[in-house]
Amino acid sequence: MLAEYTGAVVIxxxxxxxxCALLGIHLxxxxxxxxxxxxxxxxxxxxxxxxxxxxxxxxxxxxxxxxVLFDVEAVFLYPWGALFTQLGWFGFVEMLTFIIVLSGGLxxxxxxxxxxx
Numbered sequence: 001m002l003a004e005y006t007g008a009v010v011i012x013x014x015x016x017x018x019x020c021a022l023l024g025i026h027l028x029x030x031x032x033x034x035x036x037x038x039x040x041x042x043x044x045x046x047x048x049x050x051x052x053x054x055x056x057x058x059x060x061x062x063x064x065x066x067x068v069l070f071d072v073e074a075v076f077l078y079p080w081g082a083l084f085t086q087l088g089w090f091g092f093v094e095m096l097t098f099i100i101v102l103s104g105g106l107x108x109x110x111x112x113x114x115x116x117x
Contacts, residue, residue: 062114073102 040047080087080095087094109115 059114066109066114070102070106073098 076098077095080091084091
């Protein structure tokens, strides 16, 4: 039974040895010069306008999470559209229920003002 996993263990071992070897070579051969400009935060090749430690508003994160939430839920519409004729009325009613719940959540978030900057 353990013979089935031999290939996976060998690949994992080779990957680990290779990663450690590449990191070791970098430490031995890589440049070690340090200067002030190198230690500054990089922002598209320009000097930073504001501090990189600036705090963002919570609304920024809220909008980002809502975008991911509704985007991932909208992904479920594509397979349904591809199998629409095979699913028949059952698939239509199920997706209609899903869209109603999704629209209700969007309306709630909109009324609470979470989408306004």
